[in-house]
Amino acid sequence: MNFKDKIIKEKLPKHVAIIMDGNGRWAKQRGKNRIFGHKSGVKSVKEVVEAAGTLKIQYLTLYAFSTENWNRPKIEVDALMTLLLNSINSEKKDLIENNIQLKVIGNTEALPTKIRQKISKVIEETKINTGLTIVIALSYSSRWEIVNAIKNISKEVKENKIDISNINSDLVSKYLTTSEIPDPELLIRTSGEYRISNFLLWQIAYSELYFTKKLWPDFGKEEFYEAIYDFQYRERRFGKTSEQILRK
Numbered sequence: 131m132n133f134k135d136k137i138i139k140e141k142l143p144k145h146v147a148i149i150m151d152g153n154g155r156w157a158k159q160r161g162k163n164r165i166f167g168h169k170s171g172v173k174s175v176k177e178v179v180e181a182a183g184t185l186k187i188q189y190l191t192l193y194a195f196s197t198e199n200w201n202r203p204k205i206e207v208d209a210l211m212t213l214l215l216n217s218i219n220s221e222k223k224d225l226i227e228n229n230i231q232l233k234v235i236g237n238t239e240a241l242p243t244k245i246r247q248k249i250s251k252v253i254e255e256t257k258i259n260t261g262l263t264i265v266i267a268l269s270y271s272s273r274w275e276i277v278n279a280i281k282n283i284s285k286e287v288k289e290n291k292i293d294i295s296n297i298n299s300d301l302v303s304k305y306l307t308t309s310e311i312p313d314p315e316l317l318i319r320t321s322g323e324y325r326i327s328n329f330l331l332w333q334i335a336y337s338e339l340y341f342t343k344k345l346w347p348d349f350g351k352e353e354f355y356e357a358i359y360d361f362q363y364r365e366r367r368f369g370k371t372s373e374q375i376l377r378k
């Protein structure tokens with residue numbers, strides 16, 4: 131089935147978030163080490179970026195490395211950091227040429243200095259781009275982000291900059307790392323795991339969830355289009371009744 135041609139242009143999500151999972155298992159199935167799986171996953175990132183660009187989706191958030199992933203064996207963490215650095219270096223030109231903006235969310239202070247500097251540079255250089263925004267969640271966890279927001283809001287309350295009566299859902303959103311980004315309408319997770327793994331807990335309150343058994347290195351354009359197609363047949367009710375939605 132060709133999903134791309136079936137996609138309704140007027141019903142596209144503005145923001146798609148992806149938990150890119152299954153690199154390790156993909157490699158193991160082939161008798162290779164986990165790092166081979168991570169390297170193979172880069173191709174899928176490129177495919178998904180291209181597909182999102184083709185559809186003119188505005189935001190694509192990719193969960194690349196969680197706070198908890200720091201607890202993996204050092205050899206794997208180091209390999210992931212090297213892969214990240216190489217990918218940023220090799221893709222920089224393409225990002226600029228394709229009018230793509232790069233953003234990063236997460237505790238970047240935990241990253242090696244070299245990577246942090248490289249990332250800041252690319253963020254700066256792509257700031258003026260107006261096409262797709264790629265948001266890489268790096269050393270990210272939702273609880274880390276929410277704890278940070280609570281600390282910052284508390285500080286401002288203490289300094290009388292915020293009145294407690296003004297704390298509402300919009301204000302909390304402004305203190306998250308995603309303050310300038312709309313909530314994702316669609317969250318995809320690959321590899322057949324049915325969990326969120328500390329990703330965008332606040333932001334996905336009303337996101338449509340799409341789980342696929344495909345391992346990340348096997349996820350390409352067609353799989354991305356299929357997820358968007360599936361999304362377009364969901365009825366998003368936001369607590370209302372189906373009749374209320376259909377009457378609109």
Ligand code: IPE
Binds near residue numbers: 150156194196199346
């Ligand atoms: C996702 O693949 C990539 C990262 C979490 C960095 P995994 O490395 O988690 O692969 P599996 O889940 O072990 O197969």
Ligand code: IPE
Binds near residue numbers: 149150151193199323
């Ligand atoms: C989630 O995958 C994090 C990323 C995809 C970067 P994990 O493989 O770390 O998640 P768990 O441990 O299976 O929940």
Ligand code: MG
Binds near residue numbers: 151152153
């Ligand atoms: Mg995994």
